[in-house]
Amino acid sequence: MVVDKEAQRRADQWFHENEKKLLEENRKKREAKIRDEMAKEEKRKQEDLKRLHWLKCPRCGHEMTENDLSGVTVDVCTLCAGIFFERGELELLLQKRAEERKGIFRRLIGLQ
Numbered sequence: 405m406v407v408d409k410e411a412q413r414r415a416d417q418w419f420h421e422n423e424k425k426l427l428e429e430n431r432k433k434r435e436a437k438i439r440d441e442m443a444k445e446e447k448r449k450q451e452d453l454k455r456l457h458w459l460k461c462p463r464c465g466h467e468m469t470e471n472d473l474s475g476v477t478v479d480v481c482t483l484c485a486g487i488f489f490e491r492g493e494l495e496l497l498l499q500k501r502a503e504e505r506k507g508i509f510r511r512l513i514g515l516q
């Protein structure tokens with residue numbers, strides 16, 4: 405009778421521990437699934453925002469077209485004529501203009 409009680413206690417403990425382990429594993433799987441769904445939702449939101457704002461003027465919201473400005477492609481608003489420079493484009497344009505001015509000066513003094 406004592407042996408049966410001890411065996412029952414061990415069996416109960418084993419089931420309790422396994423059940424706890426299974427519940428913990430299921431909780432982790434659910435949390436991972438939720439994180440994955442939230443990441444997908446965030447990505448969808450970012451894609452929607454990009455699609456909504458792509459080539460739209462940040463000032464008036466109208467369409468923008470890509471125009472060539474001294475060999476640098478910039479976005480120009482079709483309504484307010486605002487110009488949008490992407491990273492590095494303004495520096496590239498200024499650098500090209502500085503080189504053009506040097507060229508004009510050199511031609512003027514007969515170096516070229």
Ligand SMILES: [Zn+2]
Pocket residue numbers: 461462463464465466481482483484485486
């Ligand atoms: Zn505009």
